[in-house]
Every structure is written in C-alpha cells, then in structure tokens.
Amino acid sequence: MQSPEYDAIVVGSGISGGWAAKELTEKGLRVLMLERGRNVEHIKDYVNATKAPWEYAHRGGRTKAMEEMYPVLKRDYPLNEKNLSFWVNEKESPYSEVRRFDWFRGYQVGGKSLMWGRQSYRWSEFDFDANAKDGTAVDWPIRYADIASWYDHVERHAGIAGSHENLPQLPDGQFLPAMPLNTGEQLVAGRVKKLFDGKRHIIPGRVANLSQAHEGRSACQYRDACWLGCPYGAYFSTQSSTLPAAAKTGKLTLKPFSIVTEVLYDRDKKRATGVRVIDAVTDQTTDYKAPVIFLCASTINTTWLLLRSATDVWPGGLGSSSGELGHNLMDHHFRVGAQGSLDGMEDKYYYGRRPTGFYIPRYRNLFGDKREYLRGFGYQGSAGRAGWSRAVAELGVGAAFKDSLTEPGKWGIGATAFGEMLPNHANQVTLDQTKKDKWGLPVVKIDCGTGENERMMRKDMAADMADLLEQCGAKNVNSYDNPYFPGMGIHEMGTARMGRDPKTSVVNKHNQVWDAPNVFVTDGSCMTSAACVNPSLTYMALTARAADFAVNELNRRNL
C-alpha cells in the first residue's frame, strides 16, 4: 500500500478522462490519470499522418490477415490499413455477445478522441425532459439549464466550428466560424428553407475542428485525414487539447499500460479509497489511493470496472444496489437515409477537403408534429462531385474512359440519419465468468438490441430524406436501410445511468455513484437517454461540471 500522493485518480484518457484531468489539475488537484493502453505522443506518434496515400501497400484497404486479427472491427468501415494501430487488439481483449454488438474500441492514451467523428452538438431541453414526458425509463436529474454554462465552458476550449441558427432543439454554442456549405448543399438548403415552412434546416455540420487558430493550436488545413491524428492539432483530441492543458499545471501524472482492475472500497467509511492496477506489460499489481476517483474508461468499460468492484459488499459490484448497473445500454441507430443526383452546377467545384458536411436537426415529434414512435433523428450528409469510383459499375475501357475519369462527375447529395435509441432495461452488460482476457479478467458479456420504436422510426429516416431530395429537385433519388447492429454508431451510452433515486439509478445528478459519493462516472455510461445528436460534447460538459462539483465538495470536506 502506498500513501496517497494524489488528490484524484482519473481512469481513462479519452474525451471524458482528458477533460477530468484538465479541470481537476487546473483547480489545483494532484491528478493521476491511468490509461490501460500505450502512450500516443501528440504528433510524434501519428505515424501515418503525413504518409502519402499511395505509400500504403493496400492503399488503405483491408487484408485477410487484418480480418483475422480484428474479427469485430472488420464488421464495418473502421477496419482499414491506415489507422489500424488506434484500434484495440481484439485477441488480447475479447468480449462476449448474446446478441450481436459491434464494440469498436481504442485502447491508448487519447482513446477514441484520436479517431472520433468530431460532430459536436448540444442536447436541448427536449432531450433532458423526454424520459419524464413520455414515461420512458427514469427522468434525467438535470435539465438544459444545469449544463448550458458547461457547454459554453468546454466549447470555448475545445473549439467548435458552427453556425448560429437559433433552433430550440439544437441550442447554439460558443462557436468558431462555421465550415460553410458548398454550392450543391447551398442550393438544396435554400430550397428546403422555402419548402418545409421553416421546419427543416440544412446547416453546416458543427465540428470540433478549428476553422481558425485557437488557444495556441493551428487552424484546420483541410486535409481530411483527421483519423490518422492531426500534425497541426487542429481537431479536438486529448493530445491536442486537454492533455497539454493538464500537463501545464505541473500536477498531472499520466501512467499508460495501467489496467484498473477494481475500485477499492471501504465499507465502514462508505467511500472508495483508491484503485488497484495491473501493469499491462509486467502484470505487476499496484494500489493507488486518492480521495476522489473519476471513472472515464468509456461506456461499458467503466461499468465493467464497477461490476468487478466492491463485490464483497455487493455481489453485483459497486453501484449495483440500484439493480440498474449494466442496464440500459444504448447507441444511435443509423445506416439509413437517401441519396440523389443534382443536375447542373457543372461550372462549380470546391477547394480543400472539409472535415464535416451538413446537418439536418431533428424535426420529428417536435413543434406539434406527432409520429407513431417516440423521439426523433437528425441527418448528417454532404454534397459533392462524383470521383473516379463512379466508373466501377459502368461499362468502359480505353483512352476516352480513362480521361473522363480524370474530371469530376455530376453533383450528388446524400444523408444518413442518426436516430435516438430508447433506454431499455433488457439491454445490458454483465460479467462473463467463462471467458478471460489476456490479464485474467472476466470479460463483459453484451446483450443488446433495438426494438419496435427504432423499427418504426427507420421508415421515416429513409422516406423523409428521399422526399426532401425529390422535393428539392434531386434526380435518381433512392433511399436505403442497411442492417444496423447496436454499437455500430460508436455512440454507446448508458449502463450506469444518472437519476434522482438511488433505487433506480447508479449515479446522482452530480455523477456521484450513490453508493460511493467520491466516485464519479462522467463518460457515456452515465447517460439516462440517448437523444439523437452525437454525444461526446455532452460528456465533456458533464465531466467539467462534475469536476467543479467534486473540487467544491472536497474543499468542504464532504468527500
């Protein structure tokens, strides 16, 4: 046992963990940040960031050997040659599936903040009161007013490019200039404004890429190579944003290769005392003590840790007294939308590779609209001119064929819907005692599926986009609804939800575990519902808010 050298321990170094470390160190706490994976040093370790596309043996594609190594990742687009090292080693860290759940993980310093999609939207009041209004699951213990200033706070540091739209369902924030719509998108956006009574909007995607230099970080260079790691630090990641801020305080200790096996719990004091760590390389076990613990290991992984903790007191793990630990796993369901072509504008093109597109905020079940399902969806899409791959399906060989492909093709436009998935007690993660990972820990077993509400919503998600495009003059419009399995959205949420009552929720309105108030869960695990917007910005805001509360409580000697 070591004497406490730290005021707080942060488990995980991704989007939430990075924010916890930054906020806690800037408020004067000595923080130990534990990361189960390797270190990834900003810029230096972005090994492929400046590699030319033609330098990859398979030009970014996948090989049979890669598919064998990554049996889960291969289920969707993330398996590729270019940023393979940012995805978890599945052989070392398996999991079990009762129903198919595609769990795409990033185990390294920075976590998935290195390769996230960067779309950044605030939740609205409609999202926070949805459970209460339609009687689903339990009520959120907070409302938009509780978090609005924290959105301001994290946006100011992270840097979000976006436009002010004054839409109640998608509150404006502290934006850098938007990355504008291109010619094709502007055309359709203008028509949408006229055709849908001001109820639907095509707006520039709000994105955590810097449209201008910001807090010492460079502006986006429009390379659209974000998921390789940005040598300009021009998108938000732990490495570009929160880690340097935390390091600057001189109060941060970052330990990679540190797998937290359990939260240590003192049943007399009803407090956690620290964490137990296995060194991922040496297998050596070390205990670390601190009065405050932030769990930011990612949804599922944070709950996996809770399931293994304080089992001498609660066989189901720390936070299980509610009966809800591990339950209510959510994602955003998607892979459904529509596409079409746009005539004309053949004298227009664009310059630079914009790392975002357009967004259509939710309009279903709002402002008097009433559907047979609950909640709603938003669309993410873009317009552009077709590239060479348009030729694959067409007839053609020879000189004229080749030369035609060196020029851009027709304009096309398309959008994919991201829909809210309802919380459901039956969607859960548990420990699988029959299967162990490389370090001998029982793996998680995931049992999750979508339901009738999502099925009904998907009809609108496909049909609405096709209708919009047709009304706006697009040609050859087609909708699609491709198989979706939970997890594919990489927006996993829930399993340690916030609530007002310790009997029905795992954490309270300040993200404190009801059964251990000095343990804070601020990553996606704490989500009580899923909304339809990308969740990471909300994790940032919740984490900053909880860190502020924790430091105040610590100073009041309440923890």
Place this chain on the structure above:
Amino acid sequence: MSSNDELSEQELITRRQAVLRVSAILGGMALIGGSALITGCREDEAAKPNTDAPFTGDEIAFLDEVADTILPTTSTPGAKAAKTGAFMAVMVRDSYSARDRKVFRDGIPAIDAATMKAHKVSFMKATPAQRLSVLEALDKDQKSFMEARSDAMEKASEAHMPDPRKESAPGADAGAATAITEDPPSHYFRMMKELSLLGYFTSEIGMTQALRYVETPGRFDPSVDYHKGDKAWAPHA
C-alpha cells in the same frame, strides 16, 4: 433482434436495388462494396494461410498490359507506368479469398484464349487495338454477369454498404480501397477492372497527374469555378 431482421423480403429487395442504382449516381462506392452481396461473406476464408504460388513476372507483366489497356497513356501516363500489375498481384494475394484468387488467376489464360480466338494472336503480342476489342467484349460480359448474379442473389442477401459514413460523402473516393478489398466480385474481368481503377487512381501517378492532389490545401473554399478539362481532386485518407 435488430429492427432490420423484421424487414420483409420485399423491403430487402427494394433497398438492395436502391443500393445498386445509387452507386451509379454517386461514384460507385456502394457498388464496389456491394459486391459482398454477390460473393457473400466467407468468414472461414480468413483464417486459412495463403499457400498459392506467388504471381510470376510474366503474370505481372500480363496484368500491367491489361491495366494499361483499360487505362492507357493519354495526356497522362497509363496504368502500366503506375505499376498497376504489381499492385493487383499484392491485392489478390493479401485481400482475396482462396476462391476469388483462383477466379482472378484463371482470368489470365482466359484473356489470352479470348484474344487467340478473336485475333489469332496471344494477348501479349496483340496490338493495342486488338487488346482493346477483347477487353471491351469482356467488359460487356462482366457487366451482364454481375447484373444477372445480383438479381439471382437478391433474395438471399442483405443489402450491404462498406462505410455508412462515406455514403453521405458523395464524390469521396477515399474509402474505395476498403470497399474493394472488403469482398471482391467473382468475374475475373470485373476484378481486374476494379483493381486497375483502384491501383491507378490511388498511385502517385494517378493521384498527382491524372487527378489533382494537394497534400495540404490550407483552406476550404465552398465554391470555386470549374472549367471543362480541370482535373478532379484526389482524396487523402
């Protein structure tokens, strides 16, 4: 179960047809990956080591000429200059299933036989015009083959796209390699054509000469004038 499991057969067919039509509009992305529909998923293939004999120099030279007939030198260098034959060999070796490797490799003597039949000369000794006429005929073959197979497989297959996020990024060829290698088609000339296009347009010559490649654009301009003849932008990642 996923909500998709409850979709009717008719809905599956409808959206599958949609996928195929969409691909023609938006640059082929969907259809490239959509070849998974046709060949199906063969999970068992992945674990088997590839024990095939390596492609010979003669085979690679042959593939270079096939690629160069599809994408010849014009005002910009052709596919042979971009070493597309060697690229095809790497992709077939590393990314194709055993069955598809065989289909692809058997295509080499098949092209030779077709050339011999049509022009009484081997493909390697045929004139560029003779080669072109042979490959034009094979191109029609592969297209009708693919269409027939996709119709036949429709009921048994799930619609499948390689990258749902790229679906909404028309004009982006960036995911093409992933899509092409995810599941190759099973007509040898379709394979050769796909790999020729991928190999050429993602090569240094293809990206910097046939297309315009700017490593670091530095800014985004949502609307610039386009003049006929201006090259298309090459993607990055």
